[in-house]
Amino acid sequence: MAQERCAVVGLGYVGIPLSALLASKGYDVVGIDVLRERADAVNAGKLPLKGDEPGLGEMLARVVKKGKLRATTSFSACKDRSAIFVCVDTPIDADKRPDNSKLEGALTWIGRNMREGAMVVVESTLAPETMSSVVAKTLERESGMKLGKDFKLAHCPERVMPGRLLFNITHYDRVIGGIDRQTIKRATAIYSKLTRGKLHPTDLITAEIVKTAENAYRDVQIAFANEVALICEKLGADAFEVRRLVNTCPFRDMHLPGAGVGGHCLPKDPWLLTQSGKAANPKLMPTARAVNDSMPFHVLDLAANALRRTGRTVEDSVVAVMGASFLQDSGDPRNSPSIPVIESLRGAKGLRVHDPFLEEIAGTDTVKDWKKALEGADLAVFMVSHKAYARISPQTIKKIMRTPVIVDGRNIFSSEKMKKAGIFYIGVGKGFSE
Numbered sequence: 001m002a003q004e005r006c007a008v009v010g011l012g013y014v015g016i017p018l019s020a021l022l023a024s025k026g027y028d029v030v031g032i033d034v035l036r037e038r039a040d041a042v043n044a045g046k047l048p049l050k051g052d053e054p055g056l057g058e059m060l061a062r063v064v065k066k067g068k069l070r071a072t073t074s075f076s077a078c079k080d081r082s083a084i085f086v087c088v089d090t091p092i093d094a095d096k097r098p099d100n101s102k103l104e105g106a107l108t109w110i111g112r113n114m115r116e117g118a119m120v121v122v123e124s125t126l127a128p129e130t131m132s133s134v135v136a137k138t139l140e141r142e143s144g145m146k147l148g149k150d151f152k153l154a155h156c157p158e159r160v161m162p163g164r165l166l167f168n169i170t171h172y173d174r175v176i177g178g179i180d181r182q183t184i185k186r187a188t189a190i191y192s193k194l195t196r197g198k199l200h201p202t203d204l205i206t207a208e209i210v211k212t213a214e215n216a217y218r219d220v221q222i223a224f225a226n227e228v229a230l231i232c233e234k235l236g237a238d239a240f241e242v243r244r245l246v247n248t249c250p251f252r253d254m255h256l257p258g259a260g261v262g263g264h265c266l267p268k269d270p271w272l273l274t275q276s277g278k279a280a281n282p283k284l285m286p287t288a289r290a291v292n293d294s295m296p297f298h299v300l301d302l303a304a305n306a307l308r309r310t311g312r313t314v315e316d317s318v319v320a321v322m323g324a325s326f327l328q329d330s331g332d333p334r335n336s337p338s339i340p341v342i343e344s345l346r347g348a349k350g351l352r353v354h355d356p357f358l359e360e361i362a363g364t365d366t367v368k369d370w371k372k373a374l375e376g377a378d379l380a381v382f383m384v385s386h387k388a389y390a391r392i393s394p395q396t397i398k399k400i401m402r403t404p405v406i407v408d409g410r411n412i413f414s415s416e417k418m419k420k421a422g423i424f425y426i427g428v429g430k431g432f433s434e
Protein backbone atom coordinates (compact mmCIF):
# COMPACT_ATOMS: atom_id res chain seq x y z
CA MET A 1 0.00 0.00 0.00
CA ALA A 2 1.13 3.54 -0.73
CA GLN A 3 2.36 5.68 2.18
CA GLU A 4 -0.61 6.75 4.32
CA ARG A 5 -1.57 10.42 4.26
CA CYS A 6 -2.47 11.32 7.82
CA ALA A 7 -4.83 13.68 9.63
CA VAL A 8 -4.67 14.21 13.38
CA VAL A 9 -7.86 15.64 14.88
CA GLY A 10 -7.35 17.43 18.22
CA LEU A 11 -4.02 19.22 18.74
CA GLY A 12 -3.47 18.90 22.48
CA TYR A 13 -1.17 16.88 24.72
CA VAL A 14 -1.88 13.76 22.64
CA GLY A 15 -2.41 15.15 19.14
CA ILE A 16 0.63 17.44 19.04
CA PRO A 17 3.29 14.82 19.76
CA LEU A 18 1.52 12.34 17.48
CA SER A 19 1.38 14.79 14.54
CA ALA A 20 4.99 15.89 15.00
CA LEU A 21 6.23 12.30 15.30
CA LEU A 22 4.25 11.05 12.28
CA ALA A 23 5.65 13.97 10.24
CA SER A 24 9.18 13.28 11.48
CA LYS A 25 8.82 9.71 10.17
CA GLY A 26 8.08 11.05 6.70
CA TYR A 27 4.25 11.01 6.70
CA ASP A 28 2.41 13.94 5.21
CA VAL A 29 0.32 15.19 8.15
CA VAL A 30 -2.45 17.71 8.56
CA GLY A 31 -3.55 18.63 12.08
CA ILE A 32 -7.15 19.73 12.67
CA ASP A 33 -8.45 21.56 15.74
CA VAL A 34 -11.54 23.65 16.47
CA LEU A 35 -9.29 26.21 18.16
CA ARG A 36 -7.79 28.59 15.62
CA GLU A 37 -4.94 29.53 18.00
CA ARG A 38 -3.85 25.88 18.20
CA ALA A 39 -3.70 25.60 14.41
CA ASP A 40 -1.93 28.97 14.12
CA ALA A 41 0.68 27.99 16.72
CA VAL A 42 1.43 24.73 14.88
CA ASN A 43 1.71 26.52 11.54
CA ALA A 44 4.16 28.94 13.17
CA GLY A 45 6.20 25.93 14.37
CA LYS A 46 5.43 26.77 18.00
CA LEU A 47 4.37 24.31 20.67
CA PRO A 48 0.91 25.31 21.96
CA LEU A 49 1.48 23.45 25.25
CA LYS A 50 2.94 24.76 28.48
CA GLY A 51 5.61 23.08 30.58
CA ASP A 52 8.88 21.40 29.84
CA GLU A 53 8.55 18.90 26.95
CA PRO A 54 12.05 17.71 26.07
CA GLY A 55 12.65 17.50 22.30
CA LEU A 56 9.07 18.16 21.23
CA GLY A 57 9.31 21.88 20.43
CA GLU A 58 12.36 21.32 18.25
CA MET A 59 10.72 18.40 16.43
CA LEU A 60 7.56 20.41 15.77
CA ALA A 61 9.51 23.39 14.40
CA ARG A 62 11.57 21.08 12.17
CA VAL A 63 8.66 19.19 10.57
CA VAL A 64 6.62 22.37 10.00
CA LYS A 65 9.62 24.01 8.32
CA LYS A 66 10.07 20.92 6.13
CA GLY A 67 6.43 21.17 5.04
CA LYS A 68 5.53 17.73 6.48
CA LEU A 69 3.01 19.11 9.02
CA ARG A 70 0.44 21.86 8.69
CA ALA A 71 -2.67 22.62 10.69
CA THR A 72 -6.15 23.89 9.97
CA THR A 73 -9.58 24.30 11.54
CA SER A 74 -11.30 22.85 8.48
CA PHE A 75 -12.34 19.20 8.36
CA SER A 76 -12.35 19.31 4.55
CA ALA A 77 -8.64 18.53 5.01
CA CYS A 78 -9.79 14.93 5.74
CA LYS A 79 -10.93 14.45 2.13
CA ASP A 80 -7.56 13.24 0.82
CA ARG A 81 -6.44 11.48 4.02
CA SER A 82 -6.16 7.70 4.30
CA ALA A 83 -5.43 7.53 8.06
CA ILE A 84 -7.33 9.81 10.45
CA PHE A 85 -6.30 9.87 14.11
CA VAL A 86 -8.78 11.17 16.69
CA CYS A 87 -7.16 12.79 19.75
CA VAL A 88 -9.89 15.05 21.15
CA ASP A 89 -10.53 15.35 24.88
CA THR A 90 -13.11 12.96 26.36
CA PRO A 91 -14.14 14.39 29.73
CA ILE A 92 -16.86 13.33 32.17
CA ASP A 93 -19.88 15.44 33.07
CA ALA A 94 -20.96 16.67 36.51
CA ASP A 95 -22.60 13.27 37.19
CA LYS A 96 -19.34 11.45 36.31
CA ARG A 97 -20.80 10.12 33.07
CA PRO A 98 -18.81 10.18 29.80
CA ASP A 99 -19.23 13.47 27.94
CA ASN A 100 -18.74 12.44 24.32
CA SER A 101 -19.87 15.75 22.83
CA LYS A 102 -16.41 16.70 21.54
CA LEU A 103 -15.80 13.20 20.26
CA GLU A 104 -19.14 13.14 18.46
CA GLY A 105 -18.52 16.63 17.08
CA ALA A 106 -15.20 15.55 15.60
CA LEU A 107 -16.60 12.26 14.25
CA THR A 108 -19.53 14.02 12.63
CA TRP A 109 -17.20 16.19 10.57
CA ILE A 110 -14.76 13.38 9.87
CA GLY A 111 -17.68 11.24 8.63
CA ARG A 112 -18.87 13.99 6.32
CA ASN A 113 -15.43 14.46 4.82
CA MET A 114 -13.64 11.11 4.83
CA ARG A 115 -13.06 9.17 1.67
CA GLU A 116 -13.65 5.50 0.92
CA GLY A 117 -10.92 3.23 2.25
CA ALA A 118 -10.00 5.55 5.10
CA MET A 119 -8.87 4.12 8.42
CA VAL A 120 -10.01 6.03 11.51
CA VAL A 121 -7.85 5.43 14.58
CA VAL A 122 -9.18 6.71 17.90
CA GLU A 123 -6.39 7.54 20.36
CA SER A 124 -8.66 9.30 22.88
CA THR A 125 -9.52 7.35 26.02
CA LEU A 126 -13.06 5.94 25.82
CA ALA A 127 -15.66 4.42 28.08
CA PRO A 128 -15.71 0.75 26.98
CA GLU A 129 -18.22 0.11 24.16
CA THR A 130 -17.94 3.69 22.85
CA MET A 131 -16.16 2.45 19.70
CA SER A 132 -19.20 0.38 18.75
CA SER A 133 -22.00 2.52 20.21
CA VAL A 134 -20.74 6.01 19.30
CA VAL A 135 -17.71 5.99 16.98
CA ALA A 136 -18.79 3.39 14.42
CA LYS A 137 -22.41 4.58 14.38
CA THR A 138 -21.58 8.28 13.98
CA LEU A 139 -19.11 7.61 11.18
CA GLU A 140 -21.54 5.30 9.31
CA ARG A 141 -24.41 7.75 9.70
CA GLU A 142 -22.46 10.83 8.60
CA SER A 143 -20.47 9.20 5.79
CA GLY A 144 -23.20 6.94 4.43
CA MET A 145 -20.49 4.27 4.26
CA LYS A 146 -20.37 0.80 5.77
CA LEU A 147 -17.83 -0.09 8.45
CA GLY A 148 -15.48 -2.85 7.35
CA LYS A 149 -16.44 -2.63 3.69
CA ASP A 150 -15.92 1.10 3.01
CA PHE A 151 -13.84 2.28 5.96
CA LYS A 152 -11.82 0.78 8.82
CA LEU A 153 -11.70 1.43 12.52
CA ALA A 154 -9.00 1.00 15.16
CA HIS A 155 -8.53 2.06 18.77
CA CYS A 156 -4.97 2.70 19.88
CA PRO A 157 -5.26 4.47 23.25
CA GLU A 158 -2.42 6.85 24.03
CA ARG A 159 -0.03 6.43 26.97
CA VAL A 160 1.69 9.82 27.08
CA MET A 161 2.10 11.95 30.17
CA PRO A 162 2.78 15.70 30.36
CA GLY A 163 6.52 16.31 30.76
CA ARG A 164 7.31 13.03 28.98
CA LEU A 165 5.19 13.32 25.85
CA LEU A 166 7.87 12.53 23.29
CA PHE A 167 9.62 9.94 25.42
CA ASN A 168 6.48 7.92 26.15
CA ILE A 169 5.15 8.01 22.60
CA THR A 170 8.47 6.77 21.21
CA HIS A 171 9.26 4.16 23.89
CA TYR A 172 6.10 2.68 25.36
CA ASP A 173 4.33 -0.49 24.21
CA ARG A 174 1.00 0.14 22.48
CA VAL A 175 -2.25 -1.79 22.42
CA ILE A 176 -3.88 -1.78 18.99
CA GLY A 177 -7.53 -2.78 18.82
CA GLY A 178 -8.94 -3.19 15.34
CA ILE A 179 -12.13 -4.35 13.65
CA ASP A 180 -10.23 -7.05 11.73
CA ARG A 181 -6.74 -8.43 11.09
CA GLN A 182 -6.23 -6.31 8.02
CA THR A 183 -6.93 -3.10 9.95
CA ILE A 184 -4.62 -4.12 12.80
CA LYS A 185 -1.89 -4.84 10.23
CA ARG A 186 -2.40 -1.44 8.65
CA ALA A 187 -2.29 0.40 11.99
CA THR A 188 0.70 -1.70 13.09
CA ALA A 189 2.62 -0.60 10.00
CA ILE A 190 2.30 3.00 11.20
CA TYR A 191 2.84 2.51 14.95
CA SER A 192 5.89 0.31 14.42
CA LYS A 193 7.59 3.40 13.00
CA LEU A 194 6.62 5.54 15.98
CA THR A 195 7.60 3.47 19.02
CA ARG A 196 10.42 1.13 19.88
CA GLY A 197 8.00 -0.51 22.35
CA LYS A 198 6.06 -3.68 21.48
CA LEU A 199 2.71 -3.55 19.69
CA HIS A 200 -0.08 -5.70 21.09
CA PRO A 201 -2.93 -6.52 18.70
CA THR A 202 -6.43 -7.04 20.07
CA ASP A 203 -10.10 -6.18 19.48
CA LEU A 204 -11.80 -2.83 20.10
CA ILE A 205 -13.53 -3.59 23.41
CA THR A 206 -10.38 -5.10 24.94
CA ALA A 207 -8.34 -2.04 23.94
CA GLU A 208 -10.96 0.25 25.51
CA ILE A 209 -10.98 -1.72 28.78
CA VAL A 210 -7.18 -1.96 28.92
CA LYS A 211 -6.72 1.82 28.74
CA THR A 212 -9.31 2.72 31.34
CA ALA A 213 -8.25 -0.18 33.59
CA GLU A 214 -4.57 0.79 33.53
CA ASN A 215 -5.41 4.29 34.75
CA ALA A 216 -8.03 3.10 37.24
CA TYR A 217 -5.44 0.64 38.60
CA ARG A 218 -2.97 3.47 39.18
CA ASP A 219 -5.64 5.57 40.84
CA VAL A 220 -6.51 2.71 43.22
CA GLN A 221 -2.82 2.17 44.03
CA ILE A 222 -2.37 5.86 44.85
CA ALA A 223 -5.52 5.79 47.00
CA PHE A 224 -4.08 2.84 48.91
CA ALA A 225 -0.85 4.76 49.55
CA ASN A 226 -2.89 7.77 50.65
CA GLU A 227 -4.89 5.68 53.09
CA VAL A 228 -1.71 4.20 54.57
CA ALA A 229 -0.36 7.77 54.87
CA LEU A 230 -3.46 8.85 56.81
CA ILE A 231 -3.04 5.86 59.14
CA CYS A 232 0.67 6.66 59.61
CA GLU A 233 -0.16 10.23 60.59
CA LYS A 234 -2.51 8.97 63.30
CA LEU A 235 0.06 6.45 64.55
CA GLY A 236 2.99 8.88 64.45
CA ALA A 237 4.92 6.99 61.78
CA ASP A 238 6.51 8.16 58.52
CA ALA A 239 4.57 6.75 55.54
CA PHE A 240 7.56 7.16 53.23
CA GLU A 241 9.73 4.97 55.43
CA VAL A 242 6.85 2.49 55.69
CA ARG A 243 6.55 2.49 51.90
CA ARG A 244 10.29 1.94 51.47
CA LEU A 245 10.17 -1.07 53.76
CA VAL A 246 6.92 -2.46 52.28
CA ASN A 247 8.61 -2.42 48.89
CA THR A 248 11.48 -4.56 50.18
CA CYS A 249 8.97 -7.44 50.07
CA PRO A 250 8.83 -9.04 46.61
CA PHE A 251 5.76 -8.35 44.44
CA ARG A 252 4.85 -5.18 46.37
CA ASP A 253 4.71 -1.82 44.64
CA MET A 254 3.31 0.65 47.11
CA HIS A 255 2.88 4.02 45.43
CA LEU A 256 3.65 7.48 46.76
CA PRO A 257 1.03 9.19 48.90
CA GLY A 258 0.44 12.89 48.28
CA ALA A 259 -1.76 15.95 48.15
CA GLY A 260 -4.18 14.57 45.55
CA VAL A 261 -4.52 13.28 42.00
CA GLY A 262 -5.11 15.57 39.03
CA GLY A 263 -4.74 15.79 35.26
CA HIS A 264 -7.08 15.04 32.42
CA CYS A 265 -6.87 11.25 32.82
CA LEU A 266 -6.69 9.68 36.30
CA PRO A 267 -9.62 11.58 37.84
CA LYS A 268 -11.97 10.57 35.02
CA ASP A 269 -10.80 7.27 33.50
CA PRO A 270 -11.99 5.14 36.47
CA TRP A 271 -15.44 6.69 35.95
CA LEU A 272 -15.37 5.83 32.22
CA LEU A 273 -14.69 2.22 33.18
CA THR A 274 -17.17 1.96 36.04
CA GLN A 275 -19.94 3.69 34.10
CA SER A 276 -19.63 1.17 31.28
CA GLY A 277 -19.36 -1.64 33.82
CA LYS A 278 -22.03 -0.46 36.23
CA ALA A 279 -23.93 -3.74 35.88
CA ALA A 280 -21.05 -5.29 37.86
CA ASN A 281 -21.69 -2.80 40.70
CA PRO A 282 -18.04 -1.69 41.07
CA LYS A 283 -17.18 -0.44 44.57
CA LEU A 284 -13.40 -0.26 44.87
CA MET A 285 -12.71 2.26 42.10
CA PRO A 286 -15.33 4.81 43.22
CA THR A 287 -13.99 4.51 46.78
CA ALA A 288 -10.43 5.09 45.56
CA ARG A 289 -11.64 8.19 43.72
CA ALA A 290 -13.21 9.48 46.92
CA VAL A 291 -9.98 8.89 48.89
CA ASN A 292 -7.88 10.71 46.29
CA ASP A 293 -10.37 13.56 45.95
CA SER A 294 -10.28 14.05 49.73
CA MET A 295 -6.50 14.60 49.89
CA PRO A 296 -6.44 18.36 49.08
CA PHE A 297 -8.96 18.82 51.92
CA HIS A 298 -6.75 16.78 54.22
CA VAL A 299 -3.88 19.13 53.32
CA LEU A 300 -6.12 22.04 54.32
CA ASP A 301 -6.81 20.34 57.67
CA LEU A 302 -3.07 19.89 58.21
CA ALA A 303 -2.54 23.57 57.40
CA ALA A 304 -5.23 24.74 59.84
CA ASN A 305 -3.79 22.49 62.58
CA ALA A 306 -0.24 23.69 61.98
CA LEU A 307 -1.30 27.34 62.09
CA ARG A 308 -3.25 26.73 65.28
CA ARG A 309 -0.04 25.44 66.90
CA THR A 310 1.52 28.85 66.21
CA GLY A 311 -1.50 30.73 67.56
CA ARG A 312 -2.69 31.79 64.12
CA THR A 313 -5.71 31.23 61.91
CA VAL A 314 -5.96 31.21 58.13
CA GLU A 315 -7.89 34.50 58.29
CA ASP A 316 -5.03 36.40 59.92
CA SER A 317 -2.27 34.75 57.89
CA VAL A 318 -0.49 35.40 54.63
CA VAL A 319 -0.57 32.09 52.79
CA ALA A 320 1.53 30.82 49.88
CA VAL A 321 0.36 27.88 47.76
CA MET A 322 3.46 26.44 46.12
CA GLY A 323 2.64 24.75 42.81
CA ALA A 324 -0.51 25.02 40.73
CA SER A 325 -0.18 22.49 37.92
CA PHE A 326 -1.29 18.92 38.56
CA LEU A 327 2.16 17.45 37.99
CA GLN A 328 5.82 18.20 38.65
CA ASP A 329 7.35 20.61 36.10
CA SER A 330 4.26 20.61 33.90
CA GLY A 331 2.08 23.53 32.84
CA ASP A 332 -1.08 21.40 32.79
CA PRO A 333 -3.60 22.72 35.35
CA ARG A 334 -6.45 20.30 34.58
CA ASN A 335 -8.13 18.99 37.74
CA SER A 336 -5.14 20.14 39.75
CA PRO A 337 -5.48 19.35 43.49
CA SER A 338 -4.15 22.90 44.03
CA ILE A 339 -7.47 24.31 42.77
CA PRO A 340 -9.63 23.31 45.81
CA VAL A 341 -6.80 24.38 48.11
CA ILE A 342 -6.54 27.83 46.52
CA GLU A 343 -10.32 28.21 46.55
CA SER A 344 -10.54 27.27 50.23
CA LEU A 345 -7.76 29.66 51.21
CA ARG A 346 -9.35 32.73 49.63
CA GLY A 347 -10.36 33.92 53.11
CA ALA A 348 -6.70 34.28 54.13
CA LYS A 349 -5.34 37.76 54.88
CA GLY A 350 -3.08 37.36 51.87
CA LEU A 351 -2.92 34.61 49.23
CA ARG A 352 -0.07 34.01 46.84
CA VAL A 353 0.17 31.16 44.37
CA HIS A 354 3.55 30.24 42.97
CA ASP A 355 4.12 28.23 39.81
CA PRO A 356 7.03 28.31 37.37
CA PHE A 357 4.88 27.17 34.42
CA LEU A 358 1.43 28.72 34.86
CA GLU A 359 0.43 32.37 34.69
CA GLU A 360 -2.95 31.91 36.29
CA ILE A 361 -5.06 29.29 38.06
CA ALA A 362 -8.62 29.35 39.42
CA GLY A 363 -8.85 33.08 38.67
CA THR A 364 -5.65 33.86 40.61
CA ASP A 365 -2.48 35.21 38.98
CA THR A 366 0.60 33.24 39.92
CA VAL A 367 3.89 34.57 41.26
CA LYS A 368 6.93 33.45 39.27
CA ASP A 369 9.63 33.96 41.91
CA TRP A 370 9.34 31.50 44.82
CA LYS A 371 11.18 33.92 47.13
CA LYS A 372 8.52 36.57 46.51
CA ALA A 373 5.82 34.02 47.30
CA LEU A 374 7.42 33.00 50.60
CA GLU A 375 8.63 36.43 51.78
CA GLY A 376 6.67 37.53 54.86
CA ALA A 377 4.26 34.57 54.59
CA ASP A 378 2.89 32.74 57.63
CA LEU A 379 2.11 29.47 55.91
CA ALA A 380 3.41 27.75 52.77
CA VAL A 381 1.55 24.76 51.37
CA PHE A 382 3.64 22.74 48.90
CA MET A 383 1.19 21.06 46.53
CA VAL A 384 3.50 20.13 43.63
CA SER A 385 7.06 18.79 43.70
CA HIS A 386 8.40 21.17 41.06
CA LYS A 387 12.15 20.53 40.84
CA ALA A 388 12.94 24.12 41.87
CA TYR A 389 11.43 23.49 45.32
CA ALA A 390 13.99 20.85 46.24
CA ARG A 391 16.63 23.59 46.15
CA ILE A 392 14.88 25.75 48.78
CA SER A 393 16.83 25.42 52.03
CA PRO A 394 15.16 25.31 55.47
CA GLN A 395 17.43 28.21 56.48
CA THR A 396 16.06 30.40 53.67
CA ILE A 397 12.50 29.47 54.63
CA LYS A 398 13.21 30.36 58.25
CA LYS A 399 14.80 33.67 57.20
CA ILE A 400 12.23 34.98 54.74
CA MET A 401 8.88 33.75 56.09
CA ARG A 402 7.21 35.73 58.87
CA THR A 403 5.92 32.60 60.60
CA PRO A 404 7.69 29.59 59.12
CA VAL A 405 4.87 27.03 58.87
CA ILE A 406 5.29 24.49 56.08
CA VAL A 407 2.75 21.93 54.92
CA ASP A 408 4.44 19.48 52.57
CA GLY A 409 2.00 17.65 50.31
CA ARG A 410 4.71 15.93 48.26
CA ASN A 411 7.47 14.84 50.63
CA ILE A 412 9.83 17.50 49.27
CA PHE A 413 11.59 18.31 52.53
CA SER A 414 13.21 16.33 55.32
CA SER A 415 11.34 16.50 58.64
CA GLU A 416 14.64 16.46 60.53
CA LYS A 417 16.24 19.32 58.62
CA MET A 418 13.11 21.39 58.98
CA LYS A 419 12.98 20.73 62.72
CA LYS A 420 16.65 21.63 63.07
CA ALA A 421 16.04 24.96 61.33
CA GLY A 422 13.18 25.74 63.73
CA ILE A 423 10.33 25.40 61.26
CA PHE A 424 6.79 24.21 62.01
CA TYR A 425 6.67 21.40 59.46
CA ILE A 426 3.94 18.92 58.71
CA GLY A 427 3.55 16.70 55.70
CA VAL A 428 1.10 14.22 54.20
CA GLY A 429 2.02 10.88 55.77
CA LYS A 430 4.45 12.45 58.26
CA GLY A 431 4.37 13.30 61.91
CA PHE A 432 4.56 16.84 63.26
CA SER A 433 7.99 18.46 63.86
CA GLU A 434 8.39 21.52 66.00
Ligand SMILES: NC(=O)c1ccc[n+]([C@@H]2O[C@H](COP(=O)([O-])OP(=O)(O)OC[C@H]3O[C@@H](n4cnc5c(N)ncnc54)[C@H](O)[C@@H]3O)[C@@H](O)[C@H]2O)c1
Pocket: 009, 010, 011, 012, 013, 014, 015, 032, 033, 034, 035, 038, 087, 088, 089, 090, 102, 103, 105, 106, 107, 123, 124, 125, 126, 157, 158, 159, 160, 161, 162, 264, 265
Ligand atom coordinates in the same frame (compact mmCIF):
# COMPACT_ATOMS: atom_id res chain seq x y z
N1 LIG B 1 -3.06 14.36 28.48
C1 LIG B 1 -2.55 13.16 28.62
O1 LIG B 1 -1.49 13.01 29.22
C2 LIG B 1 -3.25 11.94 28.03
C3 LIG B 1 -2.61 10.71 28.12
C4 LIG B 1 -3.22 9.59 27.59
C5 LIG B 1 -4.48 9.71 27.00
N2 LIG B 1 -5.09 10.91 26.96
C6 LIG B 1 -6.42 10.97 26.34
O2 LIG B 1 -6.26 11.57 25.05
C7 LIG B 1 -7.38 12.41 24.74
C8 LIG B 1 -6.91 13.83 24.48
O3 LIG B 1 -6.33 14.35 25.65
P1 LIG B 1 -5.44 15.66 25.61
O4 LIG B 1 -4.81 15.75 26.94
O5 LIG B 1 -4.59 15.69 24.40
O6 LIG B 1 -6.58 16.77 25.48
P2 LIG B 1 -6.35 18.31 25.14
O7 LIG B 1 -7.47 19.04 25.75
O8 LIG B 1 -4.94 18.71 25.48
O9 LIG B 1 -6.47 18.36 23.57
C9 LIG B 1 -7.65 18.09 22.90
C10 LIG B 1 -7.72 18.98 21.68
O10 LIG B 1 -8.87 18.59 20.94
C11 LIG B 1 -9.48 19.76 20.45
N3 LIG B 1 -10.87 19.46 20.13
C12 LIG B 1 -11.91 19.31 20.98
N4 LIG B 1 -13.04 19.03 20.31
C13 LIG B 1 -12.69 19.02 18.99
C14 LIG B 1 -13.41 18.77 17.81
N5 LIG B 1 -14.73 18.50 17.83
N6 LIG B 1 -12.77 18.84 16.63
C15 LIG B 1 -11.44 19.12 16.60
N7 LIG B 1 -10.69 19.35 17.69
C16 LIG B 1 -11.32 19.29 18.88
C17 LIG B 1 -9.32 20.77 21.55
O11 LIG B 1 -9.48 22.08 21.08
C18 LIG B 1 -7.90 20.46 22.03
O12 LIG B 1 -6.93 21.24 21.34
C19 LIG B 1 -8.32 12.26 25.93
O13 LIG B 1 -9.23 11.23 25.66
C20 LIG B 1 -7.41 11.83 27.06
O14 LIG B 1 -8.09 11.11 28.05
C21 LIG B 1 -4.50 12.04 27.45
